[in-house]
Amino acid sequence: MIMGTIFASFWLGKLNLKALPPNYIQMGGAVMILSILLGLLLFITVTKKWKWLYREWLTTQDPKKIGVMYILVALGMLLRGGADVALLRTQQSISVGHNMGILSASHFQQIVSAHGTIMIFFVAMGLMFGIINLIVPLQIGARDVAFPFLNATSFWLFFAGMILVNASLVLGDFAATGWLAYPPLSELRYSPTVGVDYWIWSLEIAGVGSLMAGINFIVTILKMRVKGMSFMKMPMFVWSVLGSMFLVAFAFPILTVCLTLLALDRDLGTHFFTAGGGGNMMMYVNLIWAWGHPEVYILVLPSFGIFSEIVATFSRKRLFGYTSMVWAIAAIVLLSFTVWLHHFFTMGAGSNVNGFFGIMTMIIAIPTGVKIFNWLFTMYRGKIKMDSPMLWFIGFVVIFTIGGMAGVLMAVPPIDFQLHNSLFLIAHFHMMIVGGVLFGDFAGISYWFPKIFGFKLNERLGRLVFWLWFIGFLVAFIPLYILGFMGATRRLDHYSAGLGWQALFIVAAIGTVLIGLGVGVQILQIVISVRDRKKLRDTTGDPWDGRSLEWSTPSPVPVYSFARLPHVTERDAFWVAKRHKIKDKSSYEDIVLPKNTPLSMVIGISAFATGFGIVWHIWWLAVVGLLSVVVTIIVRSMDEDTEYTIPASEVKKMDRQLRAEGGLR
Amino acid sequence: MNVSNNKHEHLDVLVSSHQPEPSTLKNYIIGFTSSVILTMFAYLAVTHQFAGKWVMIIILAILAMTQFIIQLIYFLHINQEFAPRLKLIVLLSMLTVVVILVGGSIWIMNNLNGRMMDTKAMEQYMNSQNSL
Structure with a gap:
């Protein structure tokens, strides 16, 4: 018996039958995620797509395909995070007075943490890196990123983190601590289950992936621009990505260290953040926000870039105030490191500290405002086409401005003391992250969809999606501002009837239903567009009369991206070439591209094994996973044969054929 | 060579803009050994507590900064190119x-x-x- 226990605890660590979901609702989540997984595997097996999937997608080193995979994972996670919201909003609209609702308090807290974690790390980050992978190389006239293998590995680490978060639905529980897991609540003493460990290790793994991707894109943008594209001739999206990736490179190490220290506290009994033993939990809050505030700008800067491209294209004018836009990005990058204390004004620091960070927070609103005005001036007297990407922009300006002003309000420390941790704050940051980041990513997806897949999305349904999201969003979040003023706090699983909050919570739930409908129509839009893809086909490669280099390639973009490298002499290079009828006279050349390799995926799987092993204290698995990562890296470093060449004659043939089919310029 | 994929052009510029380092292994060994020694000093300084609190803090800060600079030079090769x-x-x-x-x-x-x-x-x- 004892031998058996020792045997089991060696091979399985803390894992046993008790790790299975304890009640029907949690069981439902587990069954759902497992049946989706099994359904997918079955579908691939029945349609005999395994070989194709492996060859074309799982082993690819092509940023255009990696970008699509990022976006697919992120959209899947949007559904997961959305399902969480459905539960939260249901609970909050019915759990009043004697009615305790459908969720236990602990389960409710877990869902809140999972919602926040998934939406930030696996939806917003995923969509952002997806679009960056797809568009940045094309816009700078490069055929690849600087380090293709590193890029694929970043994706697979992101994927491993995503699987680890979702594994918590089936085995064990998730952190019931909020999305940033403040100690002392997240310390072992108060959260003894594996929930916080799942949180730590999924973010640790995905975070390392993000850091590597950040470095990769910095080098790509600095070193791989096509001849003639000086810094001040780069498209604004590239500038914004450069700013964002600088923030990734400087901020993500803080997250990694912070999570590691918390893991040491939990697993080795150190005292970095415990109140006893000389630790200080406020140091955790300080560190996590030193990463967390730049993270907000990491997410929103690329969206700003996307809007800059869209506004110029759909107003048929060059972007107003290019130079001021660049300096606004630079200012935001620097200032975003000087405001982090505004997330914890109430910790009890003196008025000098609070005053300084309050003023810095107000200052950072200035470059952001500069950008909004630049977009509006770009539209002024432009020939505006109101296609769906432009609608997302208009929605963004409305929501982002309201949310931004709420933010400036909370930058005043005495006001923040009233509103800290209230639903007012929740409404504010959802307006920034949904209205700013998500709307930007959606705009980008509908704008660049024809470039990637070769056909446009159905425009009528696209408009419907926008209106459902926009109206649904306002209905869901304006009540939260009011509730916040009435004193409702965040992560509230139950309240008494006498407070009179229920009606507003129900209105918010109705808004969520509208957004849910929007997501449903979004899926329908993709299905219908795929069905009608022949009719919606983009034969020109330039469906919107675009301005930057990606529109000079055929749609969908061939594997080599540019048959002949373009010449850049001015800003908006493709626009200028079209207007002045400049023909590309450079000759075809041999093109070298990276070969497919499964090793990136192996690193991702090994990282998952390591994370899972540490979460459940299955130490042999953790060691095996870590060794496997190291060995894979060594094997890859020894491999000299990582590239293949498409000869110039072949490129010429393919290019002629593609252009003949599509009547390209 | 006819291969002029832009990636390679640029990366070649990156690599060939400075002379190949004379003995990389030697540099790594110097960097590693001195880092270990500096860390040992810091460790011994803390375990033996041979000075007052503020002197200790200053000593540790100096040791850390020295190690930081050594790693920049020997691992990140900050000084080896113009x-x-x-x-x-x-x-x-x-x-x-x-x-x-x-x-x-x-x-x-x-x-x-x-x-x-x-x-x-x-x-x-x-x-x-x-x-x-």
Whole structure:
């Protein structure tokens, strides 16, 4: 018996039958995620797509395909995070007075943490890196990123983190601590289950992936621009990505260290953040926000870039105030490191500290405002086409401005003391992250969809999606501002009837239903567009009369991206070439591209094994996973044969054929 | 060679803009050994406590900074090429961020500590609460 226990605890660590979901609702989540997984595997097996999937997608080193995979994972996670919201909003609209609702308090807290974690790390980050992978190389006239293998590995680490978060639905529980897991609540003493460990290790793994991707894109943008594209001739999206990736490179190490220290506290009994033993939990809050505030700008800067491209294209004018836009990005990058204390004004620091960070927070609103005005001036007297990407922009300006002003309000420390941790704050940051980041990513997806897949999305349904999201969003979040003023706090699983909050919570739930409908129509839009893809086909490669280099390639973009490298002499290079009828006279050349390799995926799987092993204290698995990562890296470093060449004659043939089919310029 | 994929052109520029280093292994060994020695000094300084609190803090800070510079030189090869302007900008922005974050954290946490109850008073208070 004892031998058996020792045997089991060696091979399985803390894992046993008790790790299975304890009640029907949690069981439902587990069954759902497992049946989706099994359904997918079955579908691939029945349609005999395994070989194709492996060859074309799982082993690819092509940023255009990696970008699509990022976006697919992120959209899947949007559904997961959305399902969480459905539960939260249901609970909050019915759990009043004697009615305790459908969720236990602990389960409710877990869902809140999972919602926040998934939406930030696996939806917003995923969509952002997806679009960056797809568009940045094309816009700078490069055929690849600087380090293709590193890029694929970043994706697979992101994927491993995503699987680890979702594994918590089936085995064990998730952190019931909020999305940033403040100690002392997240310390072992108060959260003894594996929930916080799942949180730590999924973010640790995905975070390392993000850091590597950040470095990769910095080098790509600095070193791989096509001849003639000086810094001040780069498209604004590239500038914004450069700013964002600088923030990734400087901020993500803080997250990694912070999570590691918390893991040491939990697993080795150190005292970095415990109140006893000389630790200080406020140091955790300080560190996590030193990463967390730049993270907000990491997410929103690329969206700003996307809007800059869209506004110029759909107003048929060059972007107003290019130079001021660049300096606004630079200012935001620097200032975003000087405001982090505004997330914890109430910790009890003196008025000098609070005053300084309050003023810095107000200052950072200035470059952001500069950008909004630049977009509006770009539209002024432009020939505006109101296609769906432009609608997302208009929605963004409305929501982002309201949310931004709420933010400036909370930058005043005495006001923040009233509103800290209230639903007012929740409404504010959802307006920034949904209205700013998500709307930007959606705009980008509908704008660049024809470039990637070769056909446009159905425009009528696209408009419907926008209106459902926009109206649904306002209905869901304006009540939260009011509730916040009435004193409702965040992560509230139950309240008494006498407070009179229920009606507003129900209105918010109705808004969520509208957004849910929007997501449903979004899926329908993709299905219908795929069905009608022949009719919606983009034969020109330039469906919107675009301005930057990606529109000079055929749609969908061939594997080599540019048959002949373009010449850049001015800003908006493709626009200028079209207007002045400049023909590309450079000759075809041999093109070298990276070969497919499964090793990136192996690193991702090994990282998952390591994370899972540490979460459940299955130490042999953790060691095996870590060794496997190291060995894979060594094997890859020894491999000299990582590239293949498409000869110039072949490129010429393919290019002629593609252009003949599509009547390209 | 006819291969002029832009990636390779640019990366070649990256690699060939400086002379191949004479003996990389030697550099790594020097860097590693001196890092280990400096860490040992720091460890021994803490375990033996041979100076007062502030002297110790200054000694540790100097040891850490020395190691930081050694790693920049021997592992990141910061001095082995004529630094282009971009590298300087990256280095300077890194230093700016480090100064803001380290300086800011010290300022914030010190300010907070200054406003905290001292340990004895806190323990007394907590004991009185427990007895309730």
